[in-house]
Amino acid sequence: MTATLDESTVRPATDHAVRLSGVHKTFGQGERAVTALAGVDLDVAPGEFVCLLGASGCGKTTLLNLVAGLEKPTAGEIYLNSSRPAVMFQEAALMPWLTAAANVELPLRLAGIPRTERRTRTGELLELVRLSGVGGKRPHELSGGMRQRVALARALASALHTGKDASLPSLLLMDEPFSALDAITRDVLQSELLRVWSSTGAAAVFVTHDVREAVRLGQRVVLLSSRPGRVVQEWWVRNLSPADEEATVTVINQRLREVISSHAAA
Numbered sequence: 001m002t003a004t005l006d007e008s009t010v011r012p013a014t015d016h017a018v019r020l021s022g023v024h025k026t027f028g029q030g031e032r033a034v035t036a037l038a039g040v041d042l043d044v045a046p047g048e049f050v051c052l053l054g055a056s057g058c059g060k061t062t063l064l065n066l067v068a069g070l071e072k073p074t075a076g077e078i079y080l081n082s083s084r085p086a087v088m089f090q091e092a093a094l095m096p097w098l099t100a101a102a103n104v105e106l107p108l109r110l111a112g113i114p115r116t117e118r119r120t121r122t123g124e125l126l127e128l129v130r131l132s133g134v135g136g137k138r139p140h141e142l143s144g145g146m147r148q149r150v151a152l153a154r155a156l157a158s159a160l161h162t163g164k165d166a167s168l169p170s171l172l173l174m175d176e177p178f179s180a181l182d183a184i185t186r187d188v189l190q191s192e193l194l195r196v197w198s199s200t201g202a203a204a205v206f207v208t209h210d211v212r213e214a215v216r217l218g219q220r221v222v223l224l225s226s227r228p229g230r231v232v233q234e235w236w237v238r239n240l241s242p243a244d245e246e247a248t249v250t251v252i253n254q255r256l257r258e259v260i261s262s263h264a265a266a
């Protein structure tokens with residue numbers, strides 16, 4: 001069963017949460033055309049946490065938008081075996097006139113879930129992101145970190161809702177969600193995200209510029225080339241010792257620099 005925003009370009013997969021096969025994306029036409037992605041092949045297993053790394057402008061956001069069904073690939077196929085993917089951006093993008101709880105509840109309302117069930121789910125999700133006490137506050141009354149927690153709870157509400165797709169695994173797409181936060185808040189939220197992710201069983205595709213963040217969060221780190229983006233290398237980074245984690249960060253940083261400088265020299 002497919003559950004996407006655009007059923008004509010995103011097809012069902014069986015053994016993966018999402019599979020991209022030869023995906024190209026070009027914006028515009030003629031001399032002004034910009035090719036953002038050129039032949040991306042990528043599989044993400046159900047429940048897997050994949051971090052996407054690459055230079056600025058290499059097409060990371062474009063890739064997430066394609067998987068979310070917000071854009072159509074110019075060529076290639078995207079296969080999805082997930083409930084409708086949930087998307088989380090750099091900015092929390094909460095509705096300022098709604099309370100934190102009402103923001104989390106919104107996707108459940110839009111999915112037609114009855115009020116009692118909505119309220120219960122919202123309470124559970126706020127508890128999951130450790131915001132039980134502030135459900136009645138509006139976004140401007142919350143810190144940046146708290147707003148991103150609300151955004152995470154809202155994303156989970158839309159990914160995990162008990163609609164017709166409830167039996168499918170879910171998929172979280174995150175585009176640098178912590179990059180606007182200070183270092184300490186970011187560190188706390190990275191731990192919280194891992195806790196929430198492991199308790200939900202959702203697959204996650206997390207875009208970042210930060211190699212250390214990618215190695216800390218991901219089970220796999222996927223490096224895209226400079227624009228046009230395609231997968232150039234990947235590293236399995238699950239359960240590394242602190243020493244191996246440090247060594248892996250160094251290796252990936254070196255490779256990222258090579259990718260950026262080869263593009264600059266081209």
Ligand SMILES: Nc1ncnc2c1ncn2[C@@H]1O[C@H](COP(=O)(O)OP(=O)(O)OP(=O)(O)O)[C@@H](O)[C@H]1O
Binds near residue numbers: 027054056058061
């Ligand atoms: N709607 C659009 N129309 C035209 N060009 C676009 C559009 N969206 C993205 N692009 C171009 O596609 C390329 C890839 O953009 P994208 O935002 O996906 O990169 P990114 O890797 O996410 O960048 P960053 O890390 O800086 O956020 C860029 O050159 C961008 O200008």
